[in-house]
Amino acid sequence: MAEKMLSETEGYDLLDERGIPVxxxxxxxxxxxxxVAAESIGTPVVMKVISPQIIHKSDVGGVITHIETPKRAEAxxxxxxxxxxxxxxxxxxTGIVVEKQMPPGLEVLIGGKTDPAFGKIITFGLGGKLVELLRDVSIRVLPISREDAREMIREIEGYRLIQGYRGEEPRDEExxxxxxTSMSQTFLERAEMREFDxxxxxxxxxxxHVVDARIIMDGAIGPERIPPRVEAPEEIFFPQSIAVIGAxxxxxKVGYAVFRNLLEFPGRLYPINPNRTELFGRDAYPSITDVPEPVDCAVIAVPARYVPATMEECGKKGVKLAVIVTAGFREAGEEGKRLEEEVVKTAKRYGTRVIGPNCxxxxxxxxxxxxxxxxxxPKPGHIAFISQSGAIITTIVDWSLPEDLGFSAVFSVGNQADLGFEHFLRFVEEHPVTRAITLYIEEIKNGRSFMKDVREVAEKKPVIVIKSGSSQKGKQAASSHTGSLAGSHDVYMAAFRQAGVIPATDLREAFQLAELLASEGYPAGKRAIAITSAGGFGVLASDYAEKYGLTMVDLPEEVRAKLDxxxxxxxxxxxxxxxxxDTGxxxxxxxxxxxxxxxxxxxxxxVIAVPTMLTNPTHLANEIVRFSRHTSKxxxxxxxxxxxxxxxxxxxxxxxxxxxxxLEDAFKAVGSIFAARGAHPDGGRQYPPPEEKCMWREPAEERAPIEKSAR
Structure with missing residues (x-):
């Protein structure tokens, strides 16, 4: 059937079947x-126009309340x-519905929509005429449990009204x-239900009681299916030999930059160029099939029209991983899409996995x-970065060098014709040197599959994400309350939090969070202490702790006595x-x-320190490192x-x-972790401390005089 909005009475009947009061x-x-209807139902009644073209009935005079007599109903x-x-x-x-006017109470909204990335989602918030103005809502990707539903209700600001505000009796939360819960199950089970308010x-x-229902059905929507995904074997990311096709x-030329960057690769490196016999001191070959030894990985940097034939040669050679940096595929139009499909078909036939193209x-x-x-x-480090934008990667890598920030892995996903976010996440999940993962996301193909993978990865290693596209520019006007309140970016943010991923507002914050978690792991709770030599910053620390949901815990008497x-x-x-x-x-x-x-x-x-004549920054840093290494917090x-x-x-x-x-960035970062993950029951580091040589040393000459008094 074509798209159809159920009439008010049809919607009421659907709800009634599921035991939802109408x-x-x-x-x-x-x-x-x-x-006749008013007399039969019993006054007072409400009358409302029924039309698929009239969404906000009150705005056009399509609703009249407090109708006390049958004669008034006629008028x-x-x-x-x-x-x-x-x-x-x-x-x-199509008509006018006459319904019993329910007594006044607290008005809330329950809505659902089918998101192009994540499928069916549910929205809850304060309702009535001011719903879009207040925008006090919570969002979840389905399915949800009864406990999830309760959490949705309790996380909106208006929950105080449900609890009972200023002496009012609490509302029936259950x-x-x-x-x-019932509406979520109905929405998920009815494949043809596309949206409801x-x-x-x-x-x-x-x-x-539900006193207004807008439900849109669409027969073109079939049961939601998560496509099967072929896992990527871990060994393809540990090649012993690499060929650059188009060196x-x-x-x-791109082939020059790629080959130059790989000159430091400790394995076997083969330039492929039919017009050269030598390149940068390496023997060059006209085709990858002419290389006498096995080739594990091929980086393809030839024009798009030559890539299908190149992939055929890679398959015959037994290449396990092809990295296609060439552009001009699906992103370029129908001809590019055809080329991309041909490349993938050939790769599957030979069992070759593909990164890109256009990456x-x-x-x-x-x-x-x-x-x-x-x-x-980039320098070696402990943060993996997976990005849908190559330009973002080049910017971040360039920025990372003076900041002395290192990476364990960097993946540009490109068109994700084969390998995508999920595969790279699974690799870095088991990658021994990766301790935190940062994602830059523009769009996800299959949100439900992505959520499953990223949720499992985030249980082992912190995952931080920055999602572009939060502005309203270019978005079409929403056709319902739910469409207005649950925009694409809002759904992404809700899905990330639901999966235990930590959203960041910008790239700087994302890598601050990644560094913090790579070093310190998830915190076990919100009890904070601040140690400072500057009273003003101590006051600010208290303000920021309250602002970002941390608790400045009282000092135990035993601890205070030792400090005294x-x-x-x-x-x-x-x-x-x-x-x-005067602290040193x-x-x-x-x-x-x-x-x-x-x-x-x-x-x-x-640990808050400011420049003073009495504080040697080198020795202070050594002590901060020692402090971190000798505590699980x-x-x-x-x-x-x-x-x-x-x-x-x-x-x-x-x-x-x-x-x-x-200072505020520090408290905001820790607060962001709790907002997304809550307290981690195990606490502390989820991995051993760094094995690489560290520059810190015990400044014994400064510590000696205080050992006795400190203990």
Whole structure:
């Protein structure tokens, strides 16, 4: 069947079948029948126009309430018909529904829509006329459990109204959970149901009623299917030999940049160019089939029209992974789409896996692989970066070098004709040097499959995502409340949080989060302490902790007594711990010792230091590293200042300890983790500390005088 919006009465009947309470009602087509219906149902009644072209009935005079007599019902019928036809002349009016006017209560909205990426989603929020203005909603990708429904209800700001606001009695939350759960199941089970709005649902102290239902059916929608995915064997990302097809000596060509970047590859490297016998001191071959040894990976940098034949040769050679950096495929139109389909068909026939086409390539720094045309190579590190934009990768890699940020893997997904986000996620999930994963996403092909994979990966390693396309520019006007409230970007954000992924608002924040989690792991709870030599920043720390949902925990009496033993009498004697402006590294170190001894009362420690003549930044950084290494809790560096603190910052970087140059950014980052993941029951690092050599050392000459007093 074609798309159809159910009439009010058809919608009520569907809800009634699922045990969802609706008012007594009757559809009428003339004024006399309206009077009979009002008398039969019992006044007061509400009358509403029924038309697929009239979405917001009240706006066109299509709703009249408080009709107390059958005679008024007759007049109301005429009034509604006159206003509706005059204000929306093109409207097809099928009748007017007469229904029992339910007593006033709290109005909420339950809606559903079919998202192109994630399939069916459910929305809950405050309802009524101001729904789009308030935009106080929660969103979930289906299916959801009864507990999920309860969480949706409790996370909106308006939940205080449900609990009972300013002396009012609490509303029936369980009745709302019943409706939300039942409607979610109905929406998921009815494949042909494309979208619905229940607005308002009136919630009482006992019970609830749906008093307006807009349900759109579409026979063209079949049962949702998750396409099967062929797993990518891990060994394809550990090639012993690489061929660059299209390698060139011309600096203006992509094949030149790719081959030059791979000169440091420790395995066998073969340039493929029919016009050369040698390139950069390496023997060149006219075709990959002419290479005398096996080839594990091929980077293809020839024009798009030659790629299908090139893939055929790669298949015959037994290549297991082809990285196609060439553009001009599906993104370029129908001819490009045909070429891409031919390439994939050939690859499948030979069992070759494909990255791209139309991608920057891949970087695996620990293996000496930079199979891209990026002009620079990143340092080895512990963050994997998977991106739908090659330009974003080149920018981030360039930025990472002066920041001393390293990567374990960088993947440009391109058109994802074969390998996509899910495959790369599964690889870095098991990749031993990867400790945190950052994603840059523009669009996901199969959101439900992606959610399954990323949820499982995020349980093992932190996943941070930045999603582009949050602006409203270019978006079509929504045809319903749900369409307006659950825009594409909102659904992505809801899906990410549902999967345990941590959303970031920009690239800088994304990599700050990745660095923090790669070093410190998930925090076990929200109990925060702040250790500082600057009272003003201590005050700000308290403000930011409250703003981002952290708890500045009270110091236990035993801890306070130990601190009193060596700190000046005028120290703050509270958390944040203001150690005073004359604090040197020895004072910081002694406080760290006590916090290491008493790890049971805190979960996150913020170390806040500013430039002073008494604080050697190198020694301070050494002590922060020691503090982090000797506790299972999260330690967050906030060494503030400029050039005078750079020597300390270099040590923190070399030991993979993140530092925040802006205090608020540090609290925002930790708060973002809790907003997405909550407290992690195991806490601490989910992996061993770095095995690579670290530059820090114990500054014994500063620590010696304080050992006795500190303990």
């Amino acid at each position: 008012p007594p009602h009757r559809l009428v087509t003339n004024a006399k029948d309206a009077a 109301a019928f005429r009034d509604i018909m006159e206003k509706s036809t005059s204000r929306v002349p093109e409207a097809e009016i 009745a709302l959970v019943d409706i939300l 229940l607005n308002p649902v009136i919630l009482y102290e006992k019970g609830a 060139s000596s011309n600096p203006r 920057l390539g891949i970087m695996l720094p620990h293996q000496g692989i930079n199979a891209t045309f990026d002009p620079v190579s 033993a060596f700190l000046p009498k005028c120290w703050s004697r509270a958390n944040p711990m203001d150690l005073l402006g 590294v020895d004072r910081f170190a002694a406080v760290f010792d006590i916090m290491i001894q008493h790890q049971d009362f805190w979960d996150v420690a913020f 999260m330690v967050v560096g906030c060494v503030l200042g400029g050039d005078s603190m750079k020597s300390g910052l270099r040590i923190l970087r070399s030991c993979s300890i993140p530092n925040f140059s802006e």
